Amino acid sequence: MTEMLVLDNLTKRFGPFVAVDGISLEVKPGEVLGFLGPNGAGKSTTMKMAAGFLIPDAGIARICGHDVATDARAAKQHLGYLPEGAPGYSEMTALGMLRFAASIRGLSGAAARTAIDSAIERADLATVANQTIETLSKGFKRRVGLAQAILHDPDVLILDEPTDGLDPNQKHQVRNLIRDMAAQKAIIISTHILEEVDAVCSRAVIIDRGRIVADGTARELKRRAENHNAVVMRVAAGDLDKAKKALAALKGTGRVETVSRGKTGARLRVYPVTTKSIASDVAAALKAKRIHVQELNVEEGRLEDVFRDITSSEAELAEVANG
Amino acid sequence: MGNILTIAKRELKAYFGTPIAYVFLAIFVALTGVFTFFIGDFLGRGVADLQPFFQYHPWLYLMLVPAISMRLWAEERKSGTIELLMTLPVTTTEVVIGKWLAGWVFLGLALVLTFPIWITVNVLGDPDNGVIAASYVGSFMVAGAFLAIGACMSALTRNQVIAFVLAAVVCFLFVMGGSGMVLDAAAGVLPDVVVQAIGNMSAMVHFDNIARGTLDVSDLTYFVSLTVFWLFANVLTIELKKAD
Structure with a gap:
């Protein structure tokens, strides 16, 4: 037993x-x-x-x-x-x-x-x-x-x-x-x-x-979190558009969003299409375009987000089912 | 058996954990004195027995036993400890008996503390000590039966005041059932058999029998059955609405 x-x-x-x-x-x-x-x-x-x-x-x-x-x-x-x-x-x-x-x-x-x-x-x-x-x-x-x-x-x-x-x-x-x-x-x-x-x-x-x-x-x-394996990076403000374009063209990446934008630098988040890690691809792509990356983080996903996502969506579904 | 004693010991300690126990004992002894000397006219009767002492015991228990029994289960419910207790490896029956036993021992102690009156009557005259001993046994049995009623009522609620009132009401029915007032009224409308049955259900009738000095099996059986019945009802109540 x-x-x-x-x-x-x-x-x-x-x-x-x-x-x-x-x-x-x-x-x-x-x-x-x-x-x-x-x-x-x-x-x-x-x-x-x-x-x-x-x-x-x-x-x-x-x-x-x-x-x-x-x-x-x-x-x-x-x-x-x-x-x-x-x-x-x-x-x-x-x-x-x-x-x-x-x-x-x-x-x-x-x-x-x-x-x-x-x-x-x-x-x-x-x-x-x-x-x-x-x-x-x-x-x-x-x-x-x-x-x-x-x-x-x-x-x-x-x-x-x-x-x-x-x-x-x-x-x-x-x-x-x-x-x-x-x-x-x-x-x-x-x-x-x-x-x-x-x-x-x-x-x-x-x-x-x-x-x-x-x-x-x-x-x-x-892994169920939306931002699981999403990559957040910081690039120079001038490189922002270039970086966005490069990331969008990359295979395996989904949505690209600007998290924050300052005078010296901007922060970008790129979501993967699947749960597979895209960090090395992202790094390679940016390097190829000669974009200097000041910071790069892979997000693990927060349990809290998953929790909220699961429990509230289930609740809403039930709400719909009950008419 | 071990579990019953463990539970009884804990409950008994809980009684003495607050000053209420001592207050209760003092009130009990004082009230038996008041009933005996003022209402029962112990000295004026000129008879060396303890009948004026014992005859009011059921009435006294009517108020005092519910005070002892009310906390037995209601408090467990209110504080949530019932969840702790009932998830320990004990059966409901063991807990029910253990709790009742603690209360009974406590009431026994109260009864023991009335011993000066026994000494007094022996000093004043030459009483039949056999009758007195039998009466003590009878009184203790009444206390046990009322306590079983009270414990069961306490199991019904988490509110001690409600537990007290319910217990007092049910005990009152078992006292009053044998009174002349009820029996006379019943005799007018009900057949004799039923009237007799009502009389036999009364704790008062059976206690009076014992207090006269006849420790009859049928009277003892009555109290034992009454106690067992209410303890059984107590077990059922807990089993059915443990978590409410």
Whole structure:
């Protein structure tokens, strides 16, 4: 069995509203799947169903081969789950809450102490371990939730917005933590911070209106960006028209646009027709025409643009379909 | 079983995490005193028993048990910890029993703290301590059954005030069902069998039986069934609307 987490056609309706509409995906050990989507797209609902908290109207979620609905206890033993908003028992201390979780997880004595100490260290909670949760800042609360999720070294981690409310240093730390654990685990994190995908995820799934609209590595997704492999260059202002002509004549290039124009120089962007790189062709063509290039950059494409493009166009299509 | 105890322990700690627990215990002991001495006329009766003490217990529980039970589930819903709790490897039944058990132990503690009255009556006279022990058991059973009702009502809502009111109303039905007022009114329009059934449904009737000193199996069965029924309803409520 290679897939540790399998979602098969999960569907959830709230009244007439279809929150999650047939989501299927598999996460293998070593994979960190970034679950992206606009607010209300069904991210949290999907994660709640995957964790066995919400009962799906159709479909099955399996954790390490155990159906979360019918074989809940076995499934939950393999699962670490950080719910949305990282709820905690306000009157308990961070340590008390971890002890409670350890006890429920069947850890006792030395095993429990080791697990708790390790979780406290990895989530960097030592300074607040004896403080009640209600007195903790948002960032610490989230880290208590995270410590609770990783306490028993589970095979599958489902983390709903693990870095929300953390400062940049803490974010960095949590991402490192996730990366460190990634090798043997199947991890899903939901986020609306796209840089997170680049930082920790080996794969990204974008959902919109309860459906998967994109699934691939960050690099694959970026390939969908309009400006993927577009070349931006700076030439002397006098060379602008000459350069434009040369680029337009070149095979494999599409639109050429002027990005900015100043007294000394102008910036041009040339789009490729396919996703293939055109940088060397562009450089060669300009050199042949003796146009001096002051700067040349190949654009990778921004995930944010892809995200916006996919999720808004899908929304518009649905709008049209609904009449 | 281990999980039930872990949950019960956590809940019990949560009760004592705020001053409310101590306030509750103080009020409970004070109110039993008020009922016994002023309303029950304990000293004036000239009888060495604790009947004036015990007879008002169901009425006292009517207000105090919902105060204990209201937070059990409503708070979990409100703070979202229910999502955390129910995704741990526990069954709904274990959580339901664990939470109820914590409340029951707490109410048991409140009951234990009324021991001075037992000492008092033994100092003043020569009471039948068997009857008193049976009454304590009966009172504890009433508390457990009402607590099961309250816990189930708490599972219905995320608002503790609503949980309190619902629990008080349902408990009230189980107290009033056996009162002369209800039974007389029912006797006028309903056949005897039904009237008897209503009387048998009442916690008051069964508690009075026990408080007279007869720990009858049927009365104990009544309280156990009532408790189990409401705990079962509690499990169903959580299973069906865990995420609402």
